[in-house]
Every structure is written in C-alpha cells, then in structure tokens.
Amino acid sequence: MNTALITVDSRRQLPLQTLQSGQLLQVSPQCRGGLILRNAHYAEFVGPGAAIGCSFDVRVNHVFPIGEVQLVYPELMTTKQQAYQRRRDYIRKQQTLIAEPSALKRAHNIYGFLCKLYGAQIVASIPAELLANLAAVLPGTVQSLWNLYAERSQSPITS
DSSP: OOEEEEEEOSSSOOOHHHHHTOOEEEEOTTOOOEEEEEOSSOEEEEOTTOEEEGGGGTTOOEEEEESOEEEEEOOSHHHHHHHHHHHHHHHHHHHHHTOOSOHHHHHHHHHHHHHHHHOHHHHTTSOHHHHHHHHTSOHHHHHHHHHHHHHHTOOTTTO
16 A cells, blocks of 8 residues: 655745655556656656655656655555556656657657646647646747647647
C-alpha cells in the first residue's frame, strides 16, 4: 500500500528539495494529473504511475504540475519496478513524439498528446517555454503553432 505524501497543483508547488533529496516517489496511479520536470536544456513529462525523484531528478530546476498530482512513496519492490517502468514508458512516448525532423510537427505532437490527456484549455495554461522544452524546439515555434491554430480556429488534436 502506498502512503500519500503530498498533493501539488497550480496553487501548491512541489519544492525542488523534495525531488533533489534522492527519495524515490511515485505519481499516484490513481491521480489524473502529471508533472513537467524541467532541466537545464530539456523537459520531461511524467504522468500517473511514474517514478520521480531518486538520482535521475537531482538536476531538475523547475516542476510544473498539470492538474492535481498526488505523490506517494512506493513501498513494495514490485510497485517500485512498475513505477520505473512507467517512467521509461513516458520517456519513450516523448522520444517518439519528438522524433520528427520538423520543429513545428514536434511542437504539434507534444501539444496534441497533452491535449488528449488534459484538454486544450489546461494545456493552454502551460508556458510556451515549457512546451518548447518538451518538444525540443524554440519557444517561438510553440507560439507559431498557437497562432496557426488561432488563425484556423482549430484544435491541435483535430488537425
């Protein structure tokens, strides 16, 4: 059984010290929210069930919650293994989405993926710089994408 540690959202931020402490945490598999973990030159999306903290997040310099996120201590070895596997799954998904040579297409893929999970209104609240870090593009590319959608009056997940 997992013991709830902390709930984070746009009003209650996760202290960086929590991630950088080396303690293994897990985004609760029961929550619907996610986190964007920004490092110096890139960002990762981490969703429900995924491991965070430990040695692989000591260089995170910003945590952006998407929706309400509950963090738990994974107590059982099998739970820890599942959390590591889920983190790898999210990394692989992100790598697949940004494998496109076109920067605009990479931004579209990341934006569309997040819109399917959380809806366009919530994703629109994510700063362009963070989306750019996720998509491995410049922030101006994300802004161009938003402008393109606005001109077409189109949602990114229907184009």
